[in-house]
Amino acid sequence: MDYVSTRNKAARVTAAYAIANGIASDGGLYCPTGFPALAAEDWEALAGMDYKGRAACILGKFLTDFSAEELADYAAKAYADEKFGGADTAPVVALGGGRNMLELWHGPTCAFKDMALQMLPHLLTASLRKTGETRTACILVATSGDTGKAALDGFHDVQGTKIMVYYPVDGVSPMQKLQMVTQEGGNVEVVAIRGNFDDAQSAVKRIFTDEKTREELDRDGMMLSSANSINWGRLAPQIAYYVSAYCDMVKGGAVEMGEKINICVPTGNFGNILAAYIAKRMGLPVNKLICASNRNNVLTDFFKKGGAYDRNRDFYTTTSPSMDILISSNLERLLFFASDYDDKLVAELMDKLARGGSYQVAKDVFAKIDADFDAGCCDDRAAAETIRTLWETEHYLCDTHTAVAVRVYEDYRVRTGDETPVVIASTASPFKFCRSVIEALGGTLEKDDVTQLDVLTALTDTPAPSPLAALAGRPPRFERVVDKADILSTVSLLRDL
Structure with missing residues (x-):
């Protein structure tokens, strides 16, 4: 299968090339030229596999320049039992009312980003070999919280790579x-910036398209790549866990094979829910994809206002910081798919976004999007109420981002009367956001954030994940803080690694 840029579909590249380079030179995002269909025999085979097998199978549909043996080996290493606390890599927990929590946070950094970023180093290093690339891959990552740590964990000390992560210092x-x-x-x-996630993300994209920077790195034997979901190698592994969840629901009797489900995802950069959309295009029986936003509800407005996207609004720092985003990069891919790969249209819309901060999608294109999606938003107060209610009624402990999705889904069900069984993406361990979860449960806060692990454990009789508990007392290695205007200059730090 070939890949093309959302802004220029004339030039086709291999999956390995798309993964190795991360983003197209024109600033567009690489997309597959089609959606491989899952036939009845595929579903039968997938149902009998473990998560590792399902992941390798789904990736094999898209990464056709990788062998089945390669992908099986990568999946076995990426999703090793010792990394994810056992063979049940992405368990589905059934709650009342047809709600099914897809827990994606059992990996080494306790967030859903591990599901892709434990796989990406294998895909990237293999892609460099397949394309004959001998330069060192310099991986730039903008993070709103979870991607940064997951990328650092996945790539640390991986031969032939260097990685630099930018995060908003107060975000x-x-x-x-x-x-x-x-x-x-x-x-x-690791570099902190004075600004928000959108500032970091925009700066990383600017670095990728800055010819002078690329030429200087090339002279030093280095090339740029990305571990954000703008990289197809980061996004593709996420498709697998929605397929896997459906297989588990069928095996558990929650649905019959072929019966439709809804999927509700807390999202900021739109990659996680886009993976669910792609799974639907492959044949996953989905009725509605429900996009859940926090107070930074630019995506909710996009869906509710007929395809009007406008980032010219107040930015809020919330208790669900991984969703504090106003420029949702992967929406570009959705526009490309929904417009039947109209690269000129997408390039025009992205230019309007860059220049003026807004755009309006044509009615015919938005009609296709509207058929698949619904949306809603949830503020911090409602998220806290949801955390408390879930604990009191179901004895289920969730984090702030998952709470946003649960609340948005409940509002959707009341509004529409739709009782279709739902998969709700649970994206992080509640222990990553101890202060907010403890406050929601009415507990007493301590001064030291790591101490909150013990407080939340005592409050809920739930053990803290060992990767988080191990952080207690560890001194920081990285304390650099820069203005967002100076991010380009930090690329020089890669030479010293």
């Missing part, structure tokens, strides 16, 4: 910050 939780600034590895660098 992540204390636990997320501690995870990043204490990261081990000789090929890693």
